[in-house]
Amino acid sequence: MIRMMKAAIFDLDGVIVDTAKYHYWAWKRLARELGFEFAETDNERLKGVSRMRSLEILLEVGGVAMDEATRRESASRKDGWYVEYVEKMNPSELLPGAVEYVRHIRSRGVRTAIASASRNAPLIIHRVQIGSLFDAVVDGTKVSRAKPEPDVFLRAARELGIAAQDCVVFEDAEAGIEAAIRAGMGSVGVGKMDYLQNADLVIPSFQPLLVISRITP
Ligand code: BG6
Numbered sequence: 086m087i088r089m090m091k092a093a094i095f096d097l098d099g100v101i102v103d104t105a106k107y108h109y110w111a112w113k114r115l116a117r118e119l120g121f122e123f124a125e126t127d128n129e130r131l132k133g134v135s136r137m138r139s140l141e142i143l144l145e146v147g148g149v150a151m152d153e154a155t156r157r158e159s160a161s162r163k164d165g166w167y168v169e170y171v172e173k174m175n176p177s178e179l180l181p182g183a184v185e186y187v188r189h190i191r192s193r194g195v196r197t198a199i200a201s202a203s204r205n206a207p208l209i210i211h212r213v214q215i216g217s218l219f220d221a222v223v224d225g226t227k228v229s230r231a232k233p234e235p236d237v238f239l240r241a242a243r244e245l246g247i248a249a250q251d252c253v254v255f256e257d258a259e260a261g262i263e264a265a266i267r268a269g270m271g272s273v274g275v276g277k278m279d280y281l282q283n284a285d286l287v288i289p290s291f292q293p294l295l296v297i298s299r300i301t302p
Pocket residue numbers: 097098108131132133134135136139164201202203204205206225258
């Protein structure tokens with residue numbers, strides 16, 4: 086299907102900024118405390134999903150049972166370590182070509198939004214100084230059903246005033262591509278084909294898109 090991209094909706098972690106590694110480091114630290122190793126391949130399942138769902142998957146991988154109160158306490162300890170990394174972030178941690186691409190499409194009249202499962206999205210946006218590049222920001226505090234449910238993307242489209250079918254989502258997570266499909270939006274997977282094969286298009290980074298946009302009007 087050929088679509089008109091009137092709005093581009095970007096996931097934040099792993100698409101605009103390289104925070105996926107900080108999430109991974111913090112979960113790995115928690116896993117070690119719980120007595121098991123958490124592999125990077127298993128970490129793919131945590132991308133895009135909420136903090137509590139991530140913990141559930143981690144515990145499943147380690148075969149660890151945990152009551153509700155300890156779960157809440159563990160998730161908040163992980164968040165403390167994660168925020169320590171995030172507080173030291175600066176614009177050098179923006180992923181290659183991301184900001185340039187957002188600027189390019191904005192100059193062509195495309196509306197832009199961030200739609201992230203993260204409750205820390207506002208802090209990250211502030212640290213890397215990209216707030217002025219987006220017409221709307223929907224973070225994990227604004228929707229109750231996380232990806233792969235489509236809510237975060239539908240809310241972003243509503244805030245932008247653009248119909249879902251005219252939106253294209255940029256995502257690095259399998260759950261995020263699924264959410265974009267359920268929202269009836271186009272999808273571009275940013276990263277490896279292995280996890281993103283359901284997307285309309287997969288790119289390794291924003292750089293190839295910038296090359297295309299230089300040769301097409
Ligand atoms: C997503 C990440 O953007 O945000 C997930 O891809 C993370 O890995 C989720 O679990 C929630 O983030 P936070 O910052 O609210 O714990």
